[in-house]
Amino acid sequence: MIFTTETAFTGEQDGIYSAVIHEGWDVVGNANGGYLLALAARAMADSAGRPHPVALNAHYLSPGRPGPVSIEPEVIKAGRRFTTARATMRNDSKELVTLLGSFGDVGALEGPMRIDAEPPELPAPEDCIRIEHNASGFPPAMMSKIELRLHPEDAGFAVGKPTGQPLFRGWFRLLDDEPIDAFALLLAVDAFPPTVFNANLPVSWAPTLELTTHIRGIPESGWLRCRFSTRFISGGMMEEDGDIWDASGRLVAQSRQLALAPKA
Amino acid sequence: MIFTTETAFTGEQDGIYSAVIHEGWDVVGNANGGYLLALAARAMADSAGRPHPVALNAHYLSPGRPGPVSIEPEVIKAGRRFTTARATMRNDSKELVTLLGSFGDVGALEGPMRIDAEPPELPAPEDCIRIEHNASGFPPAMMSKIELRLHPEDAGFAVGKPTGQPLFRGWFRLLDDEPIDAFALLLAVDAFPPTVFNANLPVSWAPTLELTTHIRGIPESGWLRCRFSTRFISGGMMEEDGDIWDASGRLVAQSRQLALAPKA
Numbered sequence: 382m383i384f385t386t387e388t389a390f391t392g393e394q395d396g397i398y399s400a401v402i403h404e405g406w407d408v409v410g411n412a413n414g415g416y417l418l419a420l421a422a423r424a425m426a427d428s429a430g431r432p433h434p435v436a437l438n439a440h441y442l443s444p445g446r447p448g449p450v451s452i453e454p455e456v457i458k459a460g461r462r463f464t465t466a467r468a469t470m471r472n473d474s475k476e477l478v479t480l481l482g483s484f485g486d487v488g489a490l491e492g493p494m495r496i497d498a499e500p501p502e503l504p505a506p507e508d509c510i511r512i513e514h515n516a517s518g519f520p521p522a523m524m525s526k527i528e529l530r531l532h533p534e535d536a537g538f539a540v541g542k543p544t545g546q547p548l549f550r551g552w553f554r555l556l557d558d559e560p561i562d563a564f565a566l567l568l569a570v571d572a573f574p575p576t577v578f579n580a581n582l583p584v585s586w587a588p589t590l591e592l593t594t595h596i597r598g599i600p601e602s603g604w605l606r607c608r609f610s611t612r613f614i615s616g617g618m619m620e621e622d623g624d625i626w627d628a629s630g631r632l633v634a635q636s637r638q639l640a641l642a643p644k645a
Numbered sequence: 646m647i648f649t650t651e652t653a654f655t656g657e658q659d660g661i662y663s664a665v666i667h668e669g670w671d672v673v674g675n676a677n678g679g680y681l682l683a684l685a686a687r688a689m690a691d692s693a694g695r696p697h698p699v700a701l702n703a704h705y706l707s708p709g710r711p712g713p714v715s716i717e718p719e720v721i722k723a724g725r726r727f728t729t730a731r732a733t734m735r736n737d738s739k740e741l742v743t744l745l746g747s748f749g750d751v752g753a754l755e756g757p758m759r760i761d762a763e764p765p766e767l768p769a770p771e772d773c774i775r776i777e778h779n780a781s782g783f784p785p786a787m788m789s790k791i792e793l794r795l796h797p798e799d800a801g802f803a804v805g806k807p808t809g810q811p812l813f814r815g816w817f818r819l820l821d822d823e824p825i826d827a828f829a830l831l832l833a834v835d836a837f838p839p840t841v842f843n844a845n846l847p848v849s850w851a852p853t854l855e856l857t858t859h860i861r862g863i864p865e866s867g868w869l870r871c872r873f874s875t876r877f878i879s880g881g882m883m884e885e886d887g888d889i890w891d892a893s894g895r896l897v898a899q900s901r902q903l904a905l906a907p908k909a
Contacts, residue, residue: 435882436855436903438702440729440747442722457733457743458706463854465704465743467731469721479721479729481745483704483854490881492906493846497811498876547761582757590727590747591700593857595903598880612762613896616862617754618699620899632877635884637901639700639859642756 398424408521411444415571428454431484547576570636603628662688675708679835692718695748811840811875834900867892
């Protein structure tokens with residue numbers, strides 16, 4: 382249960398939560414954005430008194446290094462079905478990420494069903510390419526904390542053969558098949574390589590400015606089936622859209638982030 | 646310049662901005678969500694000292710009625726290229742909408758260009774169907790404040806013949822061809838009928854929980870070419886994705902909202 386343990390807050394006093402950015406969740410030294418989301422959202426959900434993030438926005442302000450952080454949630458409105466709260470995560474010198482979210486009980490809503498999309502077709506996990514941490518820094522350290530398996534057709538970038546399509550499809554699960562809760566979905570939406578790595582553009586850092594996640598269901602146990610794609614690289618920016626499906630074939634999360642495009 | 650006039654803030658004291666929800670921007674009595682966005686974002690951009698919203702999140706808390714409101718922006722971080730701020734808009738009794746955004750100069754960034762999408766094909770504006778306010782309340786009053794023209798193939802819902810596809814394509818402009826700035830894009834992303842009106846589901850209110858807009862460019866003058874679609878109506882919720890293109894064929898905004906699906 383390494384994910385649950387390493388995203389738990391460690392205390393709360395006067396509404397300010399303490400937590401720790403643990404070692405090993407980084408991409409060349411900086412904590413993964415999804416990991417920071419999970420850390421912050423646990424404190425926000427606790428403060429809101431609701432079990433799940435439903436719609437969560439994050440703006441990334443400074444890189445997060447391992448060590449203690451504080452999260453100060455503020456409830457804006459507690460409604461009948463949702464509680465809306467904001468929070469900023471700080472270390473002792475600066476703001477790392479600021480968030481706004483509505484929290485509720487994802488399974489409690491009902492309504493009609495209509496799905497105009499299919500989960501991505503993927504070879505079985507054992508026939509996909511596991512992305513494993515390399516001491517050089519790529520793939521990054523956080524790959525040792527999760528299991529990520531890419532569609533073989535999308536994996537060539539790792540050996541210098543990007544597909545030319547800004548698309549990644551693959552499987553995600555936690556180590557030891559730890560159950561995936563709503564907070565682990567926040568990790569999953571930012572766990573894949575940036576789509577730009579497959580776009581025949583200079584492979585460099587594409588820092589996330591903003592990331593929004595909608596939690597649409599709580600996953601059944603098993604692998605998540607994931608698809609991340611980009612349609613518009615323009616004006617120095619790019620969006621990256623994610624759809625995440627559970628093992629039963631149900632959509633469980635959608636994400637969109639706005640990142641700075643690598644310089645031409 | 647009715648849009649600029651009716652979304653301007655009227656004063657600022659001690660960091661709290663005054664503004665007015667003007668008459669006529671409503672959908673059966675409640676101010677349109679995009680109109681509220683524009684109103685709030687002008688105050689936030691002023692407070693941030695940046696010309697444009699780049700990524701703006703809003704959570705809708707209570708319906709907005711015509712009358713005075715206050716907006717209290719708080720800058721979280723002023724960085725080199727972006728300033729991140731949050732704000733809540735209130736009337737004298739409650740919170741209407743709470744926002745988080747990063748503000749900057751949209752035209753100032755540079756980078757590579759790669760577009761994997763086409764603007765929607767639309768008949769000329771004069772061959773599309775203008776949506777005009779009807780005293781019954783549908784189409785809503787705000788249609789008198791803008792010019793919205795739907796693709797004829799998507800317009801049958803208005804006469805009881807939904808297409809069955811949760812999709813709207815059409816043209817948008819301000820009255821008297823008032824130039825469309827970044828704030829008017831915030832209006833445009835929520836100006837079309839809810840996609841669910843075309844989905845062969847009970848036509849009823851689909852209240853927006855959360856709406857995120859990315860401003861990707863400042864439009865050339867002329868009509869905006871818009872496309873709004875939904876892929877997942879499930880678990881009592883639905884997303885609605887918008888792409889907005891300017892007259893020169895350039896993507897200028899993307900939006901995604903999470904709304905509550907009508908009850909089955």
